[in-house]
Amino acid sequence: MWESDSRSARLRRRMPASQARGHRAVLWRLALRHAGARRTCIAALVLMLVGMPRVGQAVDCSQRFPLGAFALTPAEAALVAGKVTGFSPIYMLKKPVEVTASGGGDPCEFVYGLDVFEFTDEQRPGALVAGCRGDFDGDGAPDYVVLFRRQTDGLKVAYAFLTRGGTFEVIELGLYGEPPAWSGPYCSPRPRTGIYEGPDFEGSGERIRVRVVGDLITMGWSTYYWRPDLSRFDAILTTD
Numbered sequence: 001m002w003e004s005d006s007r008s009a010r011l012r013r014r015m016p017a018s019q020a021r022g023h024r025a026v027l028w029r030l031a032l033r034h035a036g037a038r039r040t041c042i043a044a045l046v047l048m049l050v051g052m053p054r055v056g057q058a059v060d061c062s063q064r065f066p067l068g069a070f071a072l073t074p075a076e077a078a079l080v081a082g083k084v085t086g087f088s089p090i091y092m093l094k095k096p097v098e099v100t101a102s103g104g105g106d107p108c109e110f111v112y113g114l115d116v117f118e119f120t121d122e123q124r125p126g127a128l129v130a131g132c133r134g135d136f137d138g139d140g141a142p143d144y145v146v147l148f149r150r151q152t153d154g155l156k157v158a159y160a161f162l163t164r165g166g167t168f169e170v171i172e173l174g175l176y177g178e179p180p181a182w183s184g185p186y187c188s189p190r191p192r193t194g195i196y197e198g199p200d201f202e203g204s205g206e207r208i209r210v211r212v213v214g215d216l217i218t219m220g221w222s223t224y225y226w227r228p229d230l231s232r233f234d235a236i237l238t239t240d
Helices: 015-052 074-081
Strands: 058-060 088-091 091-094 098-100 118-121 131-134 143-150 155-165 168-177 186-188 193-195 210-212 216-219 223-226 232-237
Touching: 074 088, 131 186, 131 216, 143 216, 155 216, 168 216, 168 223, 168 232, 186 232
Parallel strands: none
Antiparallel strands: 058 098, 088 143, 091 118, 131 143, 143 155, 155 168, 186 216, 193 210, 216 223, 223 232
């Protein structure tokens, strides 16, 4: 049975603008921390193989955010960017984030994507394209999602590009909004069980579970997954 989260339509409580901005910034960090938990097992395996950094050793935590999953090269984005008109790809910079190991824990535990990536208004040397690569519909072919700026009004809009033989099916994923910092889109692998579990907002031990056929896209408040029965993307709220 396919499920969706009705709470995605929940109205936000009104609060002063300055307090709201701070509140949203905290929530973006919590959202990215939740998404980062999906990679905990991989990170643990890497640490087992290479060992923990020595105390006092500087670690570049930006290496935990690889191209493909968190950003696209301009060459990759060029494969699909011309499929939509009236839009320009949004560029961003990937910054090194060096943390000095101070004990036995993971020095990069509290480094998130918003610490690594920042938007830039132009294609500067070394700039990447906001977007990611995955197999969203589970057919074994690479698909893409790219964040664009609409030329008429400057709004940020994400489009997904599903490989269909020698061309792409273009699907508008949704408006990006104006979060206080980078918040995707980024891609996560399909869970091995085929079931994606959303966060437990209420602390009740009950989680929203949806069947997924491909990789996931997270952007802003929501995580998107392909619905083969409806031939479209659906979304669940992954931060509240």
